[in-house]
Amino acid sequence: MVAAAVVAVLSACDARSVTPVAQPNPASSVSSPQVRDVAQVASARVVALVGADGSSSRALVSVGSELLESVDTPVGSAVRAVAGDGRVRLQVELGDGTRAGGLARVPAGLWQFTVDGDVAVLRDPLTLWEIRRIRVGAGWGACSTGEVVVQSDGTNRLVTRDPRNLVELGSVRITGHWVAAQRLAGLACVQVEGRPQVWALVAGSDWVVRVDPGRGVVTAVASLARIRAEKVGLGGAIGAIAATSEPDVFWVSGAFPYRFKVRLVIGS
DSSP: OOOOBOOOOOOOOOSOSSOOOOOOOTTOOOOOOOGGGOSEEEEEEEEEEEEOOOOEEEEEEEETTEEEEEEEETTEEEEEEEOTTSOEEEEEEOOSSOOEEEEEEETTEEEEEESSSOEEEEEOTTTOOEEEEEEOOOOSEEEEOSSOEEEEOSSSEEEEEOTTTOOEEEEEEOOBSSGGGSOEEEEEEEEETTEEEEEEEETTSSEEEEEETTTTEEEEEEEOTHHHHHSTTOOSOEEEEEEOSSTTEEEEEESSSEEEEEEEEETO
């Protein structure tokens, strides 16, 4: 049985003596959720930020001390490796007119989906060289639970795939009062009490929801508007999220001059 999706408006604060007000993305077309939709609420706290070049970030995955990132650039789309200080170590242009989408790290390498090309490319995570490619549906977001790859396709659906060949194993639609009408984008896979969960960005907004990918149940929600309080005037939507080795800590990015490291704390 699919439970009702749940969401809540929240704002986060930190220990600074003067705290600016976190403003939502002014360009967002996504309406605020209703308090009655609440399950678990997480507050967002910015714990670090590093510089970025402002390219439109579409996916992130944390690999060791680096971030691997899908971006749209003025000349096309690319996949790149970003050092801990924000410096781009390596960049590979797609060059085929497609737009890079979700990224998922698996034992065989790095799966790079495309937003509009229905192609996924397996890459070497160190050199980003192409190993092979297959036909598969559009991947706005992707992540790996360790056992399966979870993919979003720009709707309210999450697809689970075999990490070896991306054969579809199943899918679930997120239904409920609010999220059912939204599009899910970037994904970050985590473990919660021994069960796989997925934090999914709501496209075109500052909202992120945590979903049980086996049941389609939204288990928590957070607003990432806090990053806009850190840097006044920060415009545009958040495009990518990546789990880190630290529990409840994520990298988030968009078409911003910064990447933000954020802690999501349930019930605070």
